[in-house]
Amino acid sequence: MTAESGFEIFLATVPGLEEVLCAEVRGKGFRQPRAVPGGVVLRGGWPEVWRANLWVRGAGRVLARLDAFHVTHLAQLDARARRVAWGSVLRPDVPVRVEASCSGSRIYHSGAAAERVAKAIHATLGAPVVEEGGVLVRVRIERDLCTISIDTSGEPLHKRGYKEAINPAPMRETMASLFLQQCGFDGTEPLLDPMCGSGTFVIEAAEIAARLNPGRARHFAFERLATFDAEAWARMRAVKSGREPVAQCHGSDRDAGAVEMSRANAERAGVTGFTEFRQATISEIEPFGGSSGLVVINPPYGSRIGERQALLPLYRAMGQVLRSRFVGWRVGLVATEPKLAHATGLPFLPPGPPVPHGGLRVTLYRTAALPPE
Numbered sequence: 001m002t003a004e005s006g007f008e009i010f011l012a013t014v015p016g017l018e019e020v021l022c023a024e025v026r027g028k029g030f031r032q033p034r035a036v037p038g039g040v041v042l043r044g045g046w047p048e049v050w051r052a053n054l055w056v057r058g059a060g061r062v063l064a065r066l067d068a069f070h071v072t073h074l075a076q077l078d079a080r081a082r083r084v085a086w087g088s089v090l091r092p093d094v095p096v097r098v099e100a101s102c103s104g105s106r107i108y109h110s111g112a113a114a115e116r117v118a119k120a121i122h123a124t125l126g127a128p129v130v131e132e133g134g135v136l137v138r139v140r141i142e143r144d145l146c147t148i149s150i151d152t153s154g155e156p157l158h159k160r161g162y163k164e165a166i167n168p169a170p171m172r173e174t175m176a177s178l179f180l181q182q183c184g185f186d187g188t189e190p191l192l193d194p195m196c197g198s199g200t201f202v203i204e205a206a207e208i209a210a211r212l213n214p215g216r217a218r219h220f221a222f223e224r225l226a227t228f229d230a231e232a233w234a235r236m237r238a239v240k241s242g243r244e245p246v247a248q249c250h251g252s253d254r255d256a257g258a259v260e261m262s263r264a265n266a267e268r269a270g271v272t273g274f275t276e277f278r279q280a281t282i283s284e285i286e287p288f289g290g291s292s293g294l295v296v297i298n299p300p301y302g303s304r305i306g307e308r309q310a311l312l313p314l315y316r317a318m319g320q321v322l323r324s325r326f327v328g329w330r331v332g333l334v335a336t337e338p339k340l341a342h343a344t345g346l347p348f349l350p351p352g353p354p355v356p357h358g359g360l361r362v363t364l365y366r367t368a369a370l371p372p373e
Ligand SMILES: C[S@@+](CC[C@H](N)C(=O)[O-])C[C@H]1O[C@@H](n2cnc3c(N)ncnc32)[C@H](O)[C@@H]1O
Pocket: 167, 169, 170, 171, 172, 194, 195, 196, 197, 198, 199, 200, 201, 252, 253, 254, 255, 258, 280, 281, 282, 283, 298, 299, 300, 301, 314
């Protein structure tokens, strides 16, 4: 695993958003990314790993492939794992945690596989093995092919490092950014989220508008690897990518606490200059900014059938407000129930696949520019 020859880098996302992530990765200048189930694969060295963590908004984590080999029984895994070049990437003084998964393979006990690999790391490198925390080593045995990867991100990448305040049903930043991208948002038009909750969409949009790196305010697991070069990383982080945004990003919510939360999160993210939050119900919203833009909404879902029924009037009212006042704007609606989405009466384009989100499956419903009624 040398930077010269390059190795496989995997950027994980939820099933259904791989192509969207791939488009982002390609757009950010990474060479020949390929969408595969569960993520995007590309080849590169450690600078590409650091850059992917620092730049890419949609990835949940970035894994670096360390080794791959065929294996059919545990004793063989035990022996082969001792020949992995652990010391080329891991440090003897940094604790590691091993997680394994097995599918369609003769080795089917993931706990036993993880234990063998953990023992091999400890025996050959001396690194302490822990149950929680530490650098994560991922072992995946699929059809008798064992791949060993290092999680270079650490804390999942949706944790941008600015969000202390969250409401009960926050959208993950990574997913919000991919939905914005699917809506064609490039940061040059006004954006409104009229049910902003903790402000996720508005803050992501403002960062896109200002070209701020999503990973600028946090640490990563790769800083604790043997391959880390603190000076090169400092130089990479110091490159100023920002621009003065041309458009404003606004959020509103009927709940005063949510508005407070959004303001606090925006301040920590350093985007107060080009975001605005106010308390308002959906029936009070108005277009702003002098040109049409994007309305993105993640309304309450209603997890039980009775609750869903009760939400119909809210979705109808929302549709009415958008169709009558937001002519020329596009809408992106994140919903779990087709019936609720269609109650808005909005002219949706064919939706993408439902994607898993916090135990639910959510779908992004998009419109083109809304026509006059
Ligand atoms: C699912 S949450 C949105 C979560 C948000 N995307 C985030 O990442 O934090 C739905 C939000 O809609 C707001 N809401 C519900 N009914 C509303 C209404 N009639 N007008 C405005 N906001 C409303 C709630 O207060 C809640 O914050």
